[in-house]
Amino acid sequence: QVQLVESGGGLAQPGGSLRLSCTVSGRTFRDLVMAWFRQAPGKEREFVASISRSGGSTDHADAVKGRFSISRDNAKNTVILQMNSLNTLNAEDSAVYYCAASWRTRNIASMRSSDVDYWGKGTLVTVSK
Secondary structure, three states: OOEEEEEOOEEEOOOOOEEEEEEEEOOOHHHOEEEEEEEOOOOOOEEEEEEOOOOOOEEEOOOOOOOEEEEEEOOOOEEEEEEOOOOOHHHOOOEEEEEEEEOOOOOOOOOOHHHOOEEOOOEEEEEOO
């Protein structure tokens, strides 16, 4: 049974930073493309970032480029989302963030929810003064 467990969410001030972590068990981590999605209240779940199996390639949504960075440690079965310059503009960064994994995906660019084989339960990020 594959399990994805997120940690690191919480409250951050505008302009601040948070670091989300996701640890995977139950499947060979190196076989998985990893990604982060987010879902704000009343909105659809959206792609945030993805990383290839080796970690050599990444993709980030336009809304987070230059502010967020995805990385992975295959020795620790962990994927990280470093979030900097969090903002409250339209509350766009406040959302539940989901760790996602896919063993099928060949193209990590702009992954869709339908590409995902395994989901974490999510961790809440709130950006507020």
